[in-house]
Amino acid sequence: MEPEPSPGTTMGVEEEFLLVDPVTGRTAPAAGAVLQRAGEHRWAGTGGGFHPELPTTQVEAATGVCRTLAGLRAQLRHGRARLAGAARAEGLALLSSGTPPMDGPSPPFTPGDRFARMAAAYGTLLDGYQASGCHVHIGVPGGGDLAVAVVGHLRPWLPALLAITVNSPFARGRDTGHAAHRMLEITRFPGGGVPPWCASAADHDRRVAALVDAGVLVDATMTFWLARPSPHLPTVEVRAADAAATADEAVLQAALTRGLVRTALTSLAAGREADPADPQLCAAALWTAARHGMDGPALDPRTGRTLPAWDLFGLLLELIAPALEDTGDLTEVRDLAAAVRRAGTGADRQRRAARAGLPAAVGELARHTADGTLTGTPEKQGDDQDEWGACERVPQPDDTRTTEEP
Template structure:
């Protein structure tokens, strides 16, 4: 994912940043909503990605991933996300299955770890019961940044806002058939892994890499690509990778995460260009903010990273938007982001929508999730 800029474009900090989106999905039985271990069949039937991205297996056999190619703007990201979803929905349908975009399964059903993959087998050996039924799905956004030192510096600036991205995306209230009481049970499950949550502040890429290597040497990470922080310099691409969000309920919400994330990265680059250091954000407060976002999503209070107290979550989102508005204006994304955000705030988080649908029974919930994934709702 390389930065591209037309020859006559102004050299603004963060101008021309490309982006990409990775979405994880669950495969379920259409009658019961139970997860099923048929990722291999569905991926074989999906064929090539329609827009230059790729499809892939995930940790468990009930999960599939769709990753866009390099996107220059939100219109291209939206098209690729929708096209990729449509292909996977159709491939699942040919196998008699449904594709659902939800952070955790809504019905119980244990499936095995993907086989014929040495890395997944190593992960299974290290984490044993923690990954035995870890069918958690997220939405990851990559934004191009030139150089790993720049990527680490950008992540330092992003740290305070990562819990707000989680609150916006909360879409996993159910835990194997029961209401967990949380908006993002996925984040609660992820917190069982070492190093989950908001990353520490690092002085450089070398500092970051030394820390990751130490964790590998300590035996708590399978390899240097295994860190669980909510944002990091990508191990494989010239990007900042933000992994705060639950699986996006709709394609529009995936686009919203991509737009806000790119806005945060552009703002960070502007601040770095002006010599402004990353804002102070206490690690304990960041951890409290992540827990709070996982507990309440958009339906309760948020934790303000700088005021270090609970505030109305809409106030927190408003402060986030104020922070990135100049960046969104530069890319021409502000109007679309405001429209997408207003739609989510009106409808409630994905978790709240799941609970409303579940009031009419599990079949109604499964149908609603399928419609959202296909793009038939919102």
């Protein structure tokens, strides 16, 4: 029998995808048929699986427990390939985008008691809601006070995790002016955004219970916070990222998250508790990341200082460098971040493709979703090099986790 892994060692990722008509680009309510065709996940024995979501236009692929970036990438690509193939067999395409680019009717909800209670609780707030994210789980066995303390350390960095993955500039057939419109949709819900600072697991549970008692959450497993102790697994779950345009970008998000968790664990072991960053600054930083992604200013909630987004990302990498060196993933993470620097974020690439019309952007998204590989484009090279040079003085993230239902 294998020994239980130490905290911050294992990881897993849940990816939410949209099903679209490849001709019109509109979402299609065919989750049931696609999931039936997809069958069982190859890593079902370690937690991998394919699942429905609230709207019938959305499906999820969850990896099993992973310990290496290579293993995680293999599972991510497997999940995407199986779902993309099942979608094609139904005459559809699989799309990894934080929001559907094209306009269309509000989709029906997946049958089930919990989904029905959600629909009853939120009413028209759920009309057309099809937000898709990339959820990362990092193993923190025992949960409780330790998991809550880790989340406290993550709070000020959640906007930076969003900024590098922004991938939802379009919604209802138009450019929203935001790089991550998905975040605006999520933060409409009560208990959304950056979580509050909690002194203990008991404090966390009291806050959740108060929201449930007020009727704004269906149950205690359903907070909308972007980081939380998982209610089902021995993990910390981070849900800041838009649906990753490619599997490589999902790997990068998982590596950054694991690096942050391992860094938090090191700090806590040394007796350094998280500084309770101002909640208004955290909310402002999140909005700024959703608005600009990596192509504008960023707000550091720890200091209240505005700086270029890539400079803030450099500070993040500098912070987690020892954790990444410890796991041997620094070079790969640096390469992945540099590829985003060259190619642009998912939002950048959607907007470039949309110059030929939104259907072209949908087609490009579908190709990258199935392919899973991030490659640079000449259009993003050149005058970015000086800013990226500042980021290169610091390092980059690593890998390994455990999976759960959102």
